[in-house]
Amino acid sequence: MDKIAYRILEIDLSTRKTRVVEFSEQPLRKYFGGSGLAASILMDRFDSSVDAFHPDSPLIFMTGLFTGIPVPCGCRISVCAKSPLGHWGEANAGGHFGPELKFTGFDGLIITGRAKEPVYLWVTSAGAEIRTAASLWGKGTFEATAKLLEETDPKARVAAIGPAGENLSFMAGVITGGTEARVMARTGPGSVMGAKNLKAVVVRGDKRPEVADSKILQEAFRDFSPNLKFVESLSKFGTAALIESKEAVGALPIKNYLLSKWEGAKKISGPTMVAEYLTNHYGCFSCPIRCGKDVKITEGPYAGVVGHGPEYETLAGLGSLLLNDDLKSIITLNYLCNDLGLDTMSTGIAVGFAIESFTRSFLKEADGLDLQWGNAKAIFSLIEKIGRRQGVGAVFADGVEKAAKALGRETEHFALHSKGLEVSLSNPTPTVSLALSWATSNRGACHLEGFSHQVEGGVPFPEMGYLKAMDGTSGESKGQMTALMQNYMAVFNALGLCKFLFFARVSHAALSQWIKGLTGWEVTSADLMEVGDRLYNLKRVYNVLMGALSEKDTLPPRILEVLRPGKPISEGEKLFKDMRREYYQFRGWDEKGIPKREKLLALGLEEAANKIEKR
Amino acid sequence: MIVHIKTVGTLKSLEEGVNPFSLEVLEGTTVSKIINRLNLKDWEIGFIQINGTRATKESIIQDQDELTLIAPLVGG
Numbered sequence: 191m192d193k194i195a196y197r198i199l200e201i202d203l204s205t206r207k208t209r210v211v212e213f214s215e216q217p218l219r220k221y222f223g224g225s226g227l228a229a230s231i232l233m234d235r236f237d238s239s240v241d242a243f244h245p246d247s248p249l250i251f252m253t254g255l256f257t258g259i260p261v262p263c264g265c266r267i268s269v270c271a272k273s274p275l276g277h278w279g280e281a282n283a284g285g286h287f288g289p290e291l292k293f294t295g296f297d298g299l300i301i302t303g304r305a306k307e308p309v310y311l312w313v314t315s316a317g318a319e320i321r322t323a324a325s326l327w328g329k330g331t332f333e334a335t336a337k338l339l340e341e342t343d344p345k346a347r348v349a350a351i352g353p354a355g356e357n358l359s360f361m362a363g364v365i366t367g368g369t370e371a372r373v374m375a376r377t378g379p380g381s382v383m384g385a386k387n388l389k390a391v392v393v394r395g396d397k398r399p400e401v402a403d404s405k406i407l408q409e410a411f412r413d414f415s416p417n418l419k420f421v422e423s424l425s426k427f428g429t430a431a432l433i434e435s436k437e438a439v440g441a442l443p444i445k446n447y448l449l450s451k452w453e454g455a456k457k458i459s460g461p462t463m464v465a466e467y468l469t470n471h472y473g474c475f476s477c478p479i480r481c482g483k484d485v486k487i488t489e490g491p492y493a494g495v496v497g498h499g500p501e502y503e504t505l506a507g508l509g510s511l512l513l514n515d516d517l518k519s520i521i522t523l524n525y526l527c528n529d530l531g532l533d534t535m536s537t538g539i540a541v542g543f544a545i546e547s548f549t550r551s552f553l554k555e556a557d558g559l560d561l562q563w564g565n566a567k568a569i570f571s572l573i574e575k576i577g578r579r580q581g582v583g584a585v586f587a588d589g590v591e592k593a594a595k596a597l598g599r600e601t602e603h604f605a606l607h608s609k610g611l612e613v614s615l616s617n618p619t620p621t622v623s624l625a626l627s628w629a630t631s632n633r634g635a636c637h638l639e640g641f642s643h644q645v646e647g648g649v650p651f652p653e654m655g656y657l658k659a660m661d662g663t664s665g666e667s668k669g670q671m672t673a674l675m676q677n678y679m680a681v682f683n684a685l686g687l688c689k690f691l692f693f694a695r696v697s698h699a700a701l702s703q704w705i706k707g708l709t710g711w712e713v714t715s716a717d718l719m720e721v722g723d724r725l726y727n728l729k730r731v732y733n734v735l736m737g738a739l740s741e742k743d744t745l746p747p748r749i750l751e752v753l754r755p756g757k758p759i760s761e762g763e764k765l766f767k768d769m770r771r772e773y774y775q776f777r778g779w780d781e782k783g784i785p786k787r788e789k790l791l792a793l794g795l796e797e798a799a800n801k802i803e804k805r
Numbered sequence: 806m807i808v809h810i811k812t813v814g815t816l817k818s819l820e821e822g823v824n825p826f827s828l829e830v831l832e833g834t835t836v837s838k839i840i841n842r843l844n845l846k847d848w849e850i851g852f853i854q855i856n857g858t859r860a861t862k863e864s865i866i867q868d869q870d871e872l873t874l875i876a877p878l879v880g881g
Contacts, residue, residue: 419846419848420848420879421879422815423814423815423876423877423879423880424879424880426815427815428880429880429881431814431815431876431880432814432878432879432880432881433814434813434814435813435814435815435851435852435875435876435877435878436878436881438813438814438852438854438873438875439852439854439859439875439878441878459814460815461815481880501881502880502881503881506881614881615881616881620852620859637881643878644878644879647851647852647877647878648851648852648877649877649879659852659861662859690879690880693877693879693880
C-alpha cells in the first residue's frame with residue numbers, strides 16, 4: 191500500500207460536475223506536491239492553443255506535502271495555471287487556507303470550465319458545492335470574505351478575488367483571509383478565476399492528515415527552535431525590518447530605480463511601523479516565526495480596520511519606489527490593493543511607470559490626476575482605477591509590458607519587467623545575481639523563485655558549498671549558484687513549506703527527517719536537489735512550449751544600467767549576458783535556453799522532451 | 806585609535822539609541838574583533854561597510870574609520 195497518496199477534487203464549472211482524481215506515491219516521490227505536482231498535471235494537459243482565459247484552461251490549487259502538517263511553517267499553498275502573461279503561472283501563500291483545504295480530505299482542486307454566472311465553491315469533506323456569488327460580484331475581498339463566512343461557517347477559510355480579478359487584470363491575485371490578507375499574488379491567478387466567473391473558494395475541514403511517524407514530526411519542532419535566532423528580525427518587525435538595511439547598501443528601489451539613496455527610509459521602516467501601528471504579531475499555520483504584523487489605521491476609507499500590515503515588498507513598491515514616505519498612506523494603499531485583489535508588487539511598479547510616464551509627458555492626461563512622485567492621494571485614485579479597469583487605470587491594469595506598448599517605444603526603457611511580470615522591489619546593484627534570477631525565473635521577474643541574492647549576501651547554503659557572503663558585484667559563478675538556488679526553492683513550493691526556513695538555516699538533513707516522518711521515505715540531500723532540478727526544468731519546458739526562449743530571458747534597459755551604475759549600459763549588458771551564458775551551460779540548456787534532451791531524460795522527463803521535439 | 810560605528814536596521818538598539826558611537830581600539834583590529842566586543846553574533850551582521858565601501862569581517866580598521874554594520878537582508 192502507498193505510504194502517501196493525493197486526492198484531488200476536479201470541478202468543471204461549465205457542466206457543474208465533479209470527480210476525484212487520485213495520485214499515488216510514485217508521482218508524489220517524483221514531483222512532491224504543491225506547484226510540483228501541479229506542474230506535472232498542467233504539462234500532461236498542455237495545449238498551446240488554449241489561452242489563460244479559455245474555459246478549458248485548468249486552474250489548480252495544490253497543497254504541498256507538508257501543508258497542514260504541524261512541522262515548522264507547514265502552511266503554504268500554490269495556485270498554478272497558464273498565466274495571462276503568456277507563460278507558466280504560479281503563486282503561493284501562507285496563512286490558513288492551504289491547511290484548511292488539506293483538512294477537507296482533498297489535497298488540491300483542479301477547476302475547469304466557466305460558470306454561467308458568478309459562483310463560489312463551498313468545499314468540505316463531502317465535496318464541492320457550486321453556489322451563486324451574484325450578490326458578491328463587484329465587491330471587494332474584505333466584504334466578500336465576511337459575507338462568505340456568514341453564509342458558510344465562521345471558521346471556514348476563504349480565497350477570493352476582488353474587482354481586479356473580475357476585470358481580468360493581469361496583476362490580479364487571489365486573496366486569502368480577508369483583511370488578514372495572505373495573497374497568492376503573482377502572474378495574475380485572480381484574473382484566471384475571474385475568467386471562470388469564480389468569485390471565491392471557501393473551505394472547511396476536520397480531517398487531520400495521517401503521518402507515518404508522528405514522533406519524528408514532534409521532534410522537528412523541538413529541534414528547530416534554536417534556529418529561530420537567525421530570523422529574530424522577522425519575528426520582531428516582519429520583512430519590513432529590511433527597509434533601512436537595503437537603503438544602506440543601495441538595494442532599496444527608489445524613484446523607479448533612478449536613485450540609490452533616500453532619506454525617507456526610516457519613516458517607512460519596520461521599527462517605525464511596529465512602534466506606531468502594531469496591534470498584533472501574526473503567525474501562519476504552524477509558524478513559530480510569526481513575521482506578520484497586524485496594524486490599525488484610524489483615518490481614511492479603511493479607518494478602524496485591523497489587518498495585515500505592509501511587508502517589505504509593499505513598503506518599497508508603494509513607498510520608496512514612488513518617493514512616498516507617508517507610512518500611514520502605504521498601510522492604506524496596502525489595504526486598498528488587498529481589497530481590490532491586486533498584487534501590491536506589480537501594482538507598485540505599474541504606478542511608478544505611470545508617474546514617470548506622466549512627469550516625462552509620455553502620458554499626457556491621467557483623468558485629471560496629478561501623478562507626481564510622492565502624491566499619495568493621486569496614487570490611491572490611480573490604483574482604484576487600475577483595480578476597476580476604469581479610465582486611465584485601463585492603460586496599466588495588465589502591467590507595464592502592455593502599458594509600454596500603449597505609451598510608446600521610449601517607455602520600454604523603464605517598463606520594469608521580465609516576461610511581462612513586474613520586477614520585485616530590490617535594486618540588484620549590490621547583488622547582481624538577482625538580475626539573473628529575474629530574467630530566468632519561470633514566472634517572470636520574481637525574486638522568490640531563486641532567492642540567489644540572499645546567498646550572495648551571506649545566508650549560507652552549506653549543502654552546496656556556499657558558506658559566506660560572495661562578491662555581490664561580480665558575475666563569476668553566479669549562474670551555477672542561481673540555478674542551484676532556483677532548484678532548491680522549487681522544492682519548498684512543492685513541500686508547502688515557507689522559504690523563510692532557509693533563512694532560519696534549516697538543513698537538508700532536517701528536511702529529510704521531516705519527510706521521513708510524514709511519508710516514511712528515505713530522501714537524501716541529492717534527492718532533494720534532483721527533485722528541484724526536475725521541477726524547474728518541467729516549468730521551463732512549459733515556457734518553451736509557449737514560445738518563451740532566450741529572447742524572453744531579458745531585462746529592461748533601466749535594470750541593465752543599475753547593474754553597473756554610472757557606467758555605459760553595455761557594461762551592465764555584458765555582465766548580465768555572461769552570467770546568463772554560464773547559467774544555461776550549467777543547466778544543460780542550449781544557447782536558446784532550451785533544455786537539452788539528455789538533460790530532460792536524466793531527470794525522468796521523457797514526455798516533456800518529446801513535447802519539445804514535436805513543438 | 807578611534808573607530809566610529811554606525812548600526813543600521815534591526816541592529817539599531819545596540820547602544821540604547823546612541824547611533825553612531827565611537828570606540829577606542831588597538832592598531833590592527835579587525836571588524837570581526839569589534840563585532841565580538843559588541844557581543845554581536847556572526848548571523849546578526851549582514852553587510853559591512855568601511856567609509857562607505859563594502860568590507861569583510863577580516864578587514865583591518867584604520868584610525869578614524871567609519872564602520873557601518875548592517876543587519877542581514879533576509880526576507881525580501
